Structure formats: structure tokens, C-alpha cells
Amino acid sequence: MSKDSYSSQDKMHLATDCIIFGFDNGILKLLIFKRSIAPYKGAFSLIGSFVKINESIDSAAERVLEEITGLKNVYMEELKTYNSVHRDPGARCVSVGQYALIKINDYDKDLVEKHNAMWYPFNELPDLVLDHNQMVKDALARLRRKTRYQPIGFELLPTKFTLPQLQSLYEAIFQKKIDSRNFRKKVLSFGVLIKLNEKDRSSSKKGAFLYKFDHEKYEELVTKGINFEVRSFINNYEPII
Amino acid sequence: MSKDSYSSQDKMHLATDCIIFGFDNGILKLLIFKRSIAPYKGAFSLIGSFVKINESIDSAAERVLEEITGLKNVYMEELKTYNSVHRDPGARCVSVGQYALIKINDYDKDLVEKHNAMWYPFNELPDLVLDHNQMVKDALARLRRKTRYQPIGFELLPTKFTLPQLQSLYEAIFQKKIDSRNFRKKVLSFGVLIKLNEKDRSSSKKGAFLYKFDHEKYEELVTKGINFEVRSFINNYEPII
């Protein structure tokens, strides 16, 4: 808002870049792509797009995410803006970082491959263009903060998952071993996990019971103001990079 | 980032709106202004500005903040973007909300008055233009979250303050009475308050000791990973509006 009329004001490009997390077999991964066209041909980059004049930033992110992974209705949240004047040497362009969590088995492999995109383990990431390295760093910090107070991790797991898988996800996010007895006690105490009558035997002979997340119950508890904090096993985790 | 060259991409206006908190005598306040010119002449609005092509969003916010309050080096942080396509009927304009914390005695009264700006108690706010009501709501939620984990409240108090003042600030932010014994125990336990040899007698005959915030010690503890959480007296606070 300003006292001047709109026409006398500057306009600039607006873009969005997606920091896409996935969790695969105990390893936290990020979806990035190798640019096959200028600018920065051959360099690694986050997946992003300019925002069109008649779409919201979310829509732009959803659009590009679907284009590359085939997925809709992905968990996505605004991280922050990246707006230093010369961050993009091509033009004044403000980018809004958004981080997304993906169930890593759901995405469309062919589509991803076709776009030169690939999953990289979080701690083996190559250098990215522009300020994308910073975006990644910020996104992990945010994921950690968020995970600490909200059972957000379920967005990264398949609909049915085992407690050892869930624990392994937390361990990957916080880069820290967690005591399984304390972990189970805590996550079960929230009462938002439904134990199924099925086992997953893919990682042990005994097999681990599958659970699913009770979204309804969760919403109910949220409105009651229940606290889903899991600070216990999360203190003193590894700093970011 | 996109495969197209920049020139073929849309450009739009970028603005920033500041949600400016102050704390005055036990009451949390917000600095808003009555527009004296079109558009929305006569309506209440947050303080904001378009972002110029050669300035960062922070600079724009700092610029407008100084223009209206005379203050520099104010604590300010990005909230989120407000970007729905038709949020501003005048033109496509994305606004980045930023919330700022101000020591309410420092600002330049004449300047503020000259700009038709004024402090409103948080729960007596008039309707604001566009999506500014939402911005305010979001900012309070953020302030609460932030206050819970960081001793951010000091930005709202004068350099020297008393513990009763500090408690009153927390009570204003969370809209909740706090037990003074528990409050003192907790905030003093962090070891970032320096007790001065002075008393403030403005609110009692006995007078209350003044303290100041130990920024150095605080930074030191932060790098050590110390937790400044004050969840204790903050559970079950009043929901926002």
C-alpha cells in the first residue's frame, strides 16, 4: 500500500522454488534437477517456476510440482521469501521458497526422470544454483522445528507405516538415535495412531505392526489445544551443516 | 526459475506491510494508520509500502518504519506472503507481511501523529483494509509461538525493565494470568537477566528492581543450544479471536 497510484510503482518477477523432501528407507532425500537449458545449463537446481500474473504462489508451486512428480495435494508450506536485489543476475526476481513433503513411493518415476530430476540423500547434495543452498538449509531447519511440535512426519510416510519406520524418520530428520521405548511411549500417548491388524515383514522376520494416522482424531485434539510436542528425544540434535 | 527467458514472464507489484507491536503499560498495542489519501481514504490500514526494484523487502520495511516512527534497527521478521490473485483490487500485488517489535517509548511522537498513525490496543482494533486483519491475526499467532521459545519479548520493553513488567508482557501476549513465583523462577533460571542496583518506583511504593537483558550471554547460550522454552505458564492460553 502506498500513496502513489499503482502505475507509477515498480514491478518485478516473482518466482517460487520448491524444497521437496522425501523419505526413503531410512534416508531423508531431496528432489532436485539438473538443468538441461539455459540459464545455468548443467547445474543443479531446485524445482521452481515463475508465478504468473493470474495465479497465486501456491498454485504456481502446485503446478510445477505436478508437472514434475505427477502428484497433487501434496503437503506444502511457505518457507520464506528470498529477495535480495541481486540474487538472480538475470533480472530482479523475488522467489518464495516452499517446502513440500512427499511420500516417496507415490511419485511418477517416468515423469521425474524425463525432467532430469532425481532424489539426492540430504547429506550428499551437490551445489545448487543461486541461493538454493540456503533455501535447503532453511527448509531443514523449518522441517525440524515443525516436526517438533506437529506430527508432520506422517506426510513423508506411506499411509500405512510401522513404528520402527516412524522412528527412523525422526532419526533422519534430527540426525540422532532415539531410544525406541521412549519413542513408542511418546508417540502412542498422543492417541492419533491406529494400530492395524497387519504386519510389514519387509524388514524383519518377526514383522512390525502397521499403523495409520488418525486425521480426524488429530484435528479434534488440535482444536482442543493439545500439545504434540516431542521435545524429549529431540534435544541436542546435530546442527545443520 | 524457468526454461523461458525473463522477458517473456509476468511482472507484478510487490509490497510489504508491517504489523508493528508495542507494549504499553500492560497492554499490547498495534501501530496502524488512518489513510488520508486514496485508495481507501479514511480507512484503517497497516503501515506499508511498495518494494522498489532496487531494494530488498527488508529495506522497504525499514524505510517505511523509519519514515513513520523515526526508528531504525527495529526487531523485524518476515511473517509470510499474502498473494491471492485478487487481494488488492487495484492491481496484482503480492504483499509480504513483516512483524516488528517496538519499545513503545522510543518512537517519534510527532512523526507518528503527522502520518495519522496511532497505537491501538490489540483487542480494540478497528477493521483494516484488504487482508490486513488476517495479517494481524497471523502476526499474533507468530508472536506467541516465537515468544514461547525465544526471549523475544525484550524487544518490546525498555532497556531497563522490572520483572513485574516482563510478566505483564507475557500475560498480555498470552492473555493469561501467570503465577509470579513460577514466572520469576523460570525466567531467572535462564541466566540472561542482569539485576541492576536501581528500582523503578513508578508503579509501587516499594519499587521493583530493574533488570537488563544480557545479549552477550544470550548469544553464548544460543550457540550452546540452550533451550529458552517457557512452555510451563503458557499452556492453555486463549485462542486468537
Next chain:
DNA sequence: CCAAAAGTGTTGAAATTACACCCATGT
């Protein structure tokens, strides 16, 4: 039968909550 992962309880320590009285002083 054994290797490998799943599952389970207890206990001491620490943090949180609830709670009520004395102190200092200006009027």
C-alpha cells in the same frame, strides 16, 4: 537353532504446578 529386528517396564532425576505469607514504603 540362531540371527535380526520388534516389542515391552521400571526407576531415579528433573521440571512443573499449586499455593500463602512477609516486605518495603509513600501517603
Next chain:
DNA sequence: ACATGGGTGTAATTTCAACACTTTTGG
């Protein structure tokens, strides 16, 4: 001398952190 807000301590409860063994079963 009294009204007003400042300042303090303790005990009961809850939560956390540390710790090791048994179960299941495919090979």
C-alpha cells in the same frame, strides 16, 4: 498505620531419561 504492589519457598505431581531383556520367525 495501612494500602499497595514486590518479593520469596516448599511439597505434591508429572514428565523425562536412562536402561536390558524377551519375543517372533525365516532361513
